[in-house]
Amino acid sequence: MPVRADDLPGTAAPADPSPPPGQVIIGRFDQRPPYAVHRPRGADSWLFTWTTGGAGLLRQGSARTGAAPGDLVVLGPGVPQHYTVGPGAGHWAFWWVHCQPRASWTAWLRPYETGDRLYAVPSAPDGIRERVDAAFRRMLADARWSGEGPPPAPEAAGPGGEHTEVAVAHGTAARELALCSLEEAVLLTAARSEPRPTGADPRIRRAEDLIAADPGAPHTVRSLAECVALSPSRFAHLFTEQLGHSPMRALRHARLRHAARLLEATELPVERVATASGFGSPFHFSRVFRQRYGVPPGEYRQGLRDGG
Known part of the structure; x- marks a missing residue:
């Protein structure tokens, strides 16, 4: 059976379709079929996904896209959405973040909109992927910072490459640090170079x-x-x-x-x-x-x- 947002611990309160936009919630999942999330009314917050293994399939309104390792896919709020393990894939390993993006990010993402506020950024090269992966690991650690002492050190990926973890950034400092790491990931992928015509001089x-x-x-x-x-x-x-x-x-x-x-x-x-x-x-x-x-x-x- 598909898993609704309410069934994912740490991602949505009961009866809410998604986390409120003021929160910053980050997680990494490695899911197998028949995992799926369906929000018929859409989300209140933006959803950023970064695939690290397997494949995913994301739909938003009439737009849809696959997600392979190195792909950043972003779903804007207010449009019915559904995402699941990709057809024929044995699993889908991915980072996800619910938040309200900074204003400048929409300009970086706009060239990659496929319709209905779904933004599919082309696969990043290996050198970029490593740095984006590090940004997401740092984001997860920063979201857990209490504000006392140094922020916890990011954890390395496990033997299988993935864990299932969720963290909510409590406090202004933790939220802002987490958003800084997410901004780095968006900048490295969506804004690393503006889309250009094929064969441009x-x-x-x-x-x-x-x-x-x-x-x-x-x-x-x-x-x-x-x-x-x-x-x-x-x-x-x-x-x-x-x-x-x-x-x-x-x-x-x-x-x-x-x-x-x-x-x-x-x-x-x-x-x-x-x-x-x-x-x-x-x-x-x-x-x-x-x-x-x-x-x-x-x-x-x-x-x-x-x-x-």
């Missing part, structure tokens, strides 16, 4: 990387073209042809993402955020930020503080 990729690495720098079409050994006109043509938008539009989007992260993570005045993000005019910054995020910079920051 390596010079255009290099220009993208230059913009992403330092969006606040005084980039121009000419300066970027010089860095990749192209004429400005040829560079602008190739960039727009291959990516579907101009270099300056890509730069503006990168600067706005950078500004949003500064608003989320620092107490810098809005004027300094504008300058640090490459905007010469605070008025222009406020206008384009509102166009992108729906609210002016100050209101965006206040909304995060209010839990909005």
